[in-house]
Amino acid sequence: MAALNEEQQMIKDQATAWVKAQAPVSKFRAMRDQEAPLGFFPDTWTAMTELGWSGLVIPEAYGGAGLGYQTLGLVLEQLGRNLVASPLFASSVVGAAALMTWGSDAQKQSVLPSIANGSRWVVLALDEGPRFNPTSITTRLEKSEQGWVLSGHKTFVMEGMAAHDLLVAAEVVQPGLEPELCLVLVDADIAGLSRVPMKTMDARGYANISFDQVLVESDAILDIQGSLQTVTDIAAATIASEMLGTAAAAFDMTLDYLKTRKQFGQVIGGFQALGHRAASLYSEMELTRSCVEAALVALDQSSENSSELVALSKTKVSEFLHEMSGQLIQIHGGIGMTDDFDAGFYLKRARVLESAYGNAAYHRDRYASILGF
Amino acid sequence: MSEQVRDLESFRAEVASWLQDNFPKTLKGQGIAPFGGVEGEVEIDPDAALWRDRLASRGWGTPTWPSEIGGGGLSHVEAKVLSEEMHRVGAINPIPLLAGMGVTMVGPTILEYGTEDQKRRHIPGICSGKIRWCLGYSEPNAGSDLASLATKAEDNGDFWLINGQKVWTSGADISQWCGALVRTDPSAKKRDGISFLMLKMDQPGVETRPIKLIAGASPFCETFFNDARAEKGDLLGALNDGWSVGKRLLQHERASQTGARPTSNKVGLTLQDLAKQYVGEDEEGKLLDSDLRTRIASHLMHTKAHGLTVARIAAEAKGNPEVSAAASILKNSATRVSQERAELALEAMGHQGIGWEGDGFTEDEIEHVRGWLSGKAISIYGGSFEIQNNIIAKNILGLPEMTQKG
Ligand SMILES: Cc1cc2nc3c(=O)[nH]c(=O)nc-3n(C[C@H](O)[C@H](O)[C@H](O)COP(=O)(O)OP(=O)(O)OC[C@H]3O[C@@H](n4cnc5c(N)ncnc54)[C@H](O)[C@@H]3O)c2cc1C
Numbered sequence: 001m002a003a004l005n006e007e008q009q010m011i012k013d014q015a016t017a018w019v020k021a022q023a024p025v026s027k028f029r030a031m032r033d034q035e036a037p038l039g040f041f042p043d044t045w046t047a048m049t050e051l052g053w054s055g056l057v058i059p060e061a062y063g064g065a066g067l068g069y070q071t072l073g074l075v076l077e078q079l080g081r082n083l084v085a086s087p088l089f090a091s092s093v094v095g096a097a098a099l100m101t102w103g104s105d106a107q108k109q110s111v112l113p114s115i116a117n118g119s120r121w122v123v124l125a126l127d128e129g130p131r132f133n134p135t136s137i138t139t140r141l142e143k144s145e146q147g148w149v150l151s152g153h154k155t156f157v158m159e160g161m162a163a164h165d166l167l168v169a170a171e172v173v174q175p176g177l178e179p180e181l182c183l184v185l186v187d188a189d190i191a192g193l194s195r196v197p198m199k200t201m202d203a204r205g206y207a208n209i210s211f212d213q214v215l216v217e218s219d220a221i222l223d224i225q226g227s228l229q230t231v232t233d234i235a236a237a238t239i240a241s242e243m244l245g246t247a248a249a250a251f252d253m254t255l256d257y258l259k260t261r262k263q264f265g266q267v268i269g270g271f272q273a274l275g276h277r278a279a280s281l282y283s284e285m286e287l288t289r290s291c292v293e294a295a296l297v298a299l300d301q302s303s304e305n306s307s308e309l310v311a312l313s314k315t316k317v318s319e320f321l322h323e324m325s326g327q328l329i330q331i332h333g334g335i336g337m338t339d340d341f342d343a344g345f346y347l348k349r350a351r352v353l354e355s356a357y358g359n360a361a362y363h364r365d366r367y368a369s370i371l372g373f
Numbered sequence: 374m375s376e377q378v379r380d381l382e383s384f385r386a387e388v389a390s391w392l393q394d395n396f397p398k399t400l401k402g403q404g405i406a407p408f409g410g411v412e413g414e415v416e417i418d419p420d421a422a423l424w425r426d427r428l429a430s431r432g433w434g435t436p437t438w439p440s441e442i443g444g445g446g447l448s449h450v451e452a453k454v455l456s457e458e459m460h461r462v463g464a465i466n467p468i469p470l471l472a473g474m475g476v477t478m479v480g481p482t483i484l485e486y487g488t489e490d491q492k493r494r495h496i497p498g499i500c501s502g503k504i505r506w507c508l509g510y511s512e513p514n515a516g517s518d519l520a521s522l523a524t525k526a527e528d529n530g531d532f533w534l535i536n537g538q539k540v541w542t543s544g545a546d547i548s549q550w551c552g553a554l555v556r557t558d559p560s561a562k563k564r565d566g567i568s569f570l571m572l573k574m575d576q577p578g579v580e581t582r583p584i585k586l587i588a589g590a591s592p593f594c595e596t597f598f599n600d601a602r603a604e605k606g607d608l609l610g611a612l613n614d615g616w617s618v619g620k621r622l623l624q625h626e627r628a629s630q631t632g633a634r635p636t637s638n639k640v641g642l643t644l645q646d647l648a649k650q651y652v653g654e655d656e657e658g659k660l661l662d663s664d665l666r667t668r669i670a671s672h673l674m675h676t677k678a679h680g681l682t683v684a685r686i687a688a689e690a691k692g693n694p695e696v697s698a699a700a701s702i703l704k705n706s707a708t709r710v711s712q713e714r715a716e717l718a719l720e721a722m723g724h725q726g727i728g729w730e731g732d733g734f735t736e737d738e739i740e741h742v743r744g745w746l747s748g749k750a751i752s753i754y755g756g757s758f759e760i761q762n763n764i765i766a767k768n769i770l771g772l773p774e775m776t777q778k779g
Contacts, residue, residue, distance in 0.1 A: 003688050003689060255770060255772075258772060259771070259772065266773070267773060269766075269770075269772040269773060270772065270773035270774075270775070272763075272775045275762070275763070275766035275767075275770075275772045275773075275775050276759070276762040276763075276766065276775075278766055278770055278772065279761075279762040279763075279765035279766045279769075279770065280762065282702070282765060282769065282770060283702045283705060283706060283765065286682055286699070286702055287675070287678040287679065287681075287682050287706060288678070289682075289685075290678055290681035290682040290684075290685045291674075291677070291678050291681060293685065294681045294685075312674050312677055312678065315674055316674065316678055364667060364670045364671060364674070365667075365670070367670050367673070367674060368645075368659070368660075368666055368667075368669070368670040369659070371645060371670075371673065372645065372658060373645035373646075373648065373649060373654070373658065373659065373660050373666065373669070
């Protein structure tokens with residue numbers, strides 16, 4: 001862990017204590033078993049809001065705490081440890097970042113305070129197919145006689161079923177002009193918008209969303225200057241914190257089992273094959289942590305090389321969580337395969353997050369391009 | 374704080390002006406070659422000798438060691454400024470290289486365990502860069518299982534009498550002194566009967582035979598002790614406590630190996646540019662071999678992750694780079710960085726990466742091949758890759774001992 005200031009240490013301790021006491025994995029299990037309609041428990045969210053996390057990175061002028069991504073990462077990591085389900089990432093991180101980055105004063109004024117106080121969930125609708133591909137968007141925003149019209153289809157929108165509003169990535173198509181990427185802020189209950197839940201293995205609230213000639217006002221458009229990268233970088237770097245937490249918890253469970261499970265008259269952690277595997281997983285976790293933290297610090301400092309570090313972070317954490325969640329099952333043997341045991345939750349969540357905002361292959365390719373080869 | 378910053382800046386200015394006056398321009402950017410190279414031919418160019426002596430006169434070859442006995446007496450931050458300024462003018466500090474194992478391992482251990490007399494007699498020589506130390510640990514039957522060592526030392530009243538054989542002793546044939554682990558109590562348990570002795574190499578009872586390695590050079594020896602002698606006052610630490618002294622020394626060694634060094638001495642092209650040169654690129658500047666491109670990207674990411682981790686661990690230790698258990702993680706990670714880089718460079722070079730000598734290959738190409746070969750040792754010495762994993766499992770993760778104790 002990087003050297004923390006007093007406030008950061010306090011927030012970290014608070015998050016650690018809250019997650020441990022109020023959000024054990026059994027709570028996630030109950031959410032899954034009851035098929036909670038939102039994909040999270042509202043009381044969990046209320047508690048998180050009371051801790052101030054829904055507005056953590058939103059400026060004070062808009063009702064938030066105005067803290068940085070490194071600090072946010074401390075909270076996300078703890079949430080990731082126990083697979084806490086909430087709209088924090090989708091709305092208070094990604095949705096808020098898009099508005100903070102590209103929103104007009106009026107848009108910020110009208111939306112950010114309600115994201116910050118947790119009453120409104122505003123999420124990004126970006127992907128259109130099975131793979132993350134933010135530069136090829138087919139959803140269109142066109143001028144018609146009645147005004148601007150939005151048409152297209154979005155897939156796997158995080159917290160898409162719960163969201164009050166969507167920030168929809170679309171190409172503005174105007175006669176005589178090059179198509180240009182923008183975001184459109186759309187009420188999720190607007191006429192012409194339909195959403196269907198996607199039942200994913202991590203039991204969270206994804207939606208596929210169609211826009212059939214949806215009429216939008218011109219003040220709903222955010223000028224993103226042609227690229228979503230600022231916000232997809234923030235999304236990748238912050239989800240990496242949650243993934244690191246998930247991986248760290250998987251490591252701790254595994255280590256615990258290595259020290260307690262006995263076979264052949266000894267604890268299995270005494271077998272060198274397993275001891276070395278644990279040593280190399282631990283080493284890899286240390287390297288991964290350095291990358292995750294460096295990317296968040298780079299975002300906070302608007303460093304020149306922040307994209308390079310974000311690509312590094314998301315690649316490393318995706319690879320490590322993949323390996324770690326697989327080993328979590330393997331080292332637990334048969335019990336790891338049972339639904340009664342939590343290991344499966346980690347494995348499933350790992351695969352979902354690996355593909356969010358670019359998988360390892362995506363970011364590795366990007367890293368090479370940034371380095372010029 | 375601001376006063377500290379001001380002091381540091383005035384120190385920086387002092388260093389810069391001293392370098393301006395004292396660093397021979399002929400050595401600029403020449404690296405270690407003028408000092409006899411890594412292989413340790415002792416011939417040293419006159420300007421190189423001048424630079425060594427000037428640096429030593431300030432104690433700046435060993436900047437953080439106490440100034441009363443030849444060190445520089447600098448804080449870690451000041452030492453960092455010194456090394457930055459030297460880097461800026463293309464100067465290197467040759468003293469750690471010229472002292473063999475003196476600066477990185479033996480010296481810090483003497484400073485920790487030595488008597489005042491031992492410090493006074495041994496530290497100034499190390500600081501001067503004129504006394505080279507080797508390390509007699511390994512034996513034919515005691516490698517990773519070092520505690521099995523059999524070379525024995527007997528108290529002969531006036532001196533220690535040493536008999537036995539060491540192997541893989543780096544630089545034994547060119548060193549003046551040796552720090553050796555010897556058995557002083559054959560009846561005690563393996564680890565309890567060992568002591569750390571310092572002895573002169575230039576004496577009738579010591580014979581060294583160089584061993585040629587796969588990279589072609591002979592950087593290390595078999596070392597034979599036949600009634601060799603060590604002074605009574607040259608026992609480092611307590612009698613029969615050599616295991617803890619020796620282990621501490623290895624921690625210093627590990628700490629000195631956590632920065633990944635390229636296995637080839639030549640700085641120069643980045644790996645990706647080297648690959649482009651041999652493999653070619655498409656119109657977007659992407660390497661033509663996409664499989665190699667992916668693996669180079671992974672390697673560079675690992676390299677970056679390693680660098681960030683070294684920095685993070687240092688920051689967490691609040692600027693006091695204490696020798697810690699994390700050194701095992703960093704040693705293995707540094708090993709991977711160096712060895713992987715060498716492998717990828719050779720692969721990129723294709724048939725130009727299989728040369729041994731002659732005009733068909735450039736100097737750099739040969740250097741890459743030799744570096745790749747000698748770099749295979751990094752995961753063997755200083756506690757092998759597997760032994761580091763044992764240490765991580767036991768000392769950091771608290772898993773049971775993986776090795777039978779003696
Ligand atoms: C370039 C170079 C320079 C050196 N310089 C010096 C020097 O100056 N002074 C000096 O004293 N020595 C030196 N050494 C020796 C070095 O310390 C030994 O080679 C090292 O300790 C390993 O011992 P070994 O070669 O006997 O291999 P072994 O110990 O026989 O190991 C053989 C293989 O078994 C593995 N192994 C052994 N024990 C275990 C275990 N418990 N668990 C899992 N795997 C295990 C090892 O990792 C290795 O892969 C040098 C070696 C090299 C290559």
